[in-house]
Amino acid sequence: MSDPTKQPFGTVFAPRMTVCTHTDDAWSEWKTTDVEPVSLHPGAHVLHYSSSCFEGLKAYRWSNGEVRIFRLDSHVARMQKSAALLHLPIPSPEVVKTMITSAVKENVEHIPDYPGSLYIRPTLFGTTVDIGAAAVPSTDAMFYILCSPVGDYFSGGLRPLRVLLAERARSTPEFGMVKAGANYAQALGPLLKAKAEVQADQVLFSPAGDTQETGAANFMLINSERVVTRHLDGNFLHGVTRDSLLTLAKDLGYIVEERGIPTPELIEFVKTGEAGLSGTAAVLAPIGTFIFDGTEHTVGNGDVGEHTMKLRQALVDIQAGKAEDSHGWLSAP
Numbered sequence: 001m002s003d004p005t006k007q008p009f010g011t012v013f014a015p016r017m018t019v020c021t022h023t024d025d026a027w028s029e030w031k032t033t034d035v036e037p038v039s040l041h042p043g044a045h046v047l048h049y050s051s052s053c054f055e056g057l058k059a060y061r062w063s064n065g066e067v068r069i070f071r072l073d074s075h076v077a078r079m080q081k082s083a084a085l086l087h088l089p090i091p092s093p094e095v096v097k098t099m100i101t102s103a104v105k106e107n108v109e110h111i112p113d114y115p116g117s118l119y120i121r122p123t124l125f126g127t128t129v130d131i132g133a134a135a136v137p138s139t140d141a142m143f144y145i146l147c148s149p150v151g152d153y154f155s156g157g158l159r160p161l162r163v164l165l166a167e168r169a170r171s172t173p174e175f176g177m178v179k180a181g182a183n184y185a186q187a188l189g190p191l192l193k194a195k196a197e198v199q200a201d202q203v204l205f206s207p208a209g210d211t212q213e214t215g216a217a218n219f220m221l222i223n224s225e226r227v228v229t230r231h232l233d234g235n236f237l238h239g240v241t242r243d244s245l246l247t248l249a250k251d252l253g254y255i256v257e258e259r260g261i262p263t264p265e266l267i268e269f270v271k272t273g274e275a276g277l278s279g280t281a282a283v284l285a286p287i288g289t290f291i292f293d294g295t296e297h298t299v300g301n302g303d304v305g306e307h308t309m310k311l312r313q314a315l316v317d318i319q320a321g322k323a324e325d326s327h328g329w330l331s332a333p
């Protein structure tokens with residue numbers, strides 16, 4: 001097989017997965033299988049009413065060969081919340097944890113060395129066969145843990161991103177915080193338009209000038225003194241990377257402000273400050289340019305900012321086992 005870390009993110013899969021199904025009000029025992037097509041009735045709930053959600057987390061292989069999963073408990077807890085908001089059954093946190101650690105162990109030979117990693121994708125969807133169930137939850141469900149060996153997200157170097165500020169919401173005031181498939185479909189139109197019209201890499205959704213996040217990453221402003229990011233509410237996904245970076249920012253002596261960021265303040269801040277996008281895949285990606293109302297606004301001098309890199313480095317050093325895991329974020333599978 002060709003080197004998976006040289007392939008586009010998410011296109012190569014480790015050979016084994018853990019899986020269980022919910023029927024007749026009970027979860028089956030979970031089992032390990034080869035990654036193979038799943039069989040679904042064409043009338044399955046998820047195919048019609050988008051009853052699906054997922055998680056995304058990583059396992060790292062250190063230079064001494066040891067494997068660590070980053071913030072397993074936080075991802076398990078978020079998956080429980082997503083399932084509850086979609087009214088889908090979900091195995092207990094203990095079972096979800098065991099299924100994740102077991103999937104990692106099953107695929108341990110397929111975890112690339114750091115800075116590569118094993119991206120772990122717990123996936124849940126409704127399988128009740130009933131196309132009349134538009135207003136009824138799916139009582140049946142399938143849950144599995146799929147794993148994908150991935151390379152360094154920035155193997156081509158850190159290139160500051162071009163981000164279009166769009167005055168619309170990504171999702172809704174309640175479902176923004178759910179890692180639900182339908183949210184990503186909703187955000188596609190504006191993103192494709194922004195790519196075609198202004199060569200943007202991402203869209204920062206800012207309905208009525210109220211900054212939320214991009215299609216799959218949280219947003220933060222950073223300078224020598226402070227880190228500013230949106231307060232937690234239902235409008236956006238509560239990133240584990242966001243939480244980790246804010247914790248490290250406090251450790252490093254930055255003032256952390258969680259509050260609304262109106263567009264005019266954002267534009268003013270980035271004249272001298274920095275801005276970044278946070279998420280499991282990229283950790284913290286620098287923004288070099290904002291496009292707003294037909295005008296380009298360069299962030300600082302347009303290059304990768306010093307404080308963005310400092311924060312990013314603090315987190316990747318923990319993930320790589322090069323810095324002390326003082327917050328207890330890593331666990332062996």
Ligand SMILES: *Cc1c(COP(=O)(O)O)cnc(C)c1O
Pocket residue numbers: 056179213214215216217218237238239240241242278279280281
């Ligand atoms: C997954 C995701 C994030 C980042 O969450 P992490 O837990 O940091 O990976 C941010 N926004 C959206 C919409 C996401 O789907």
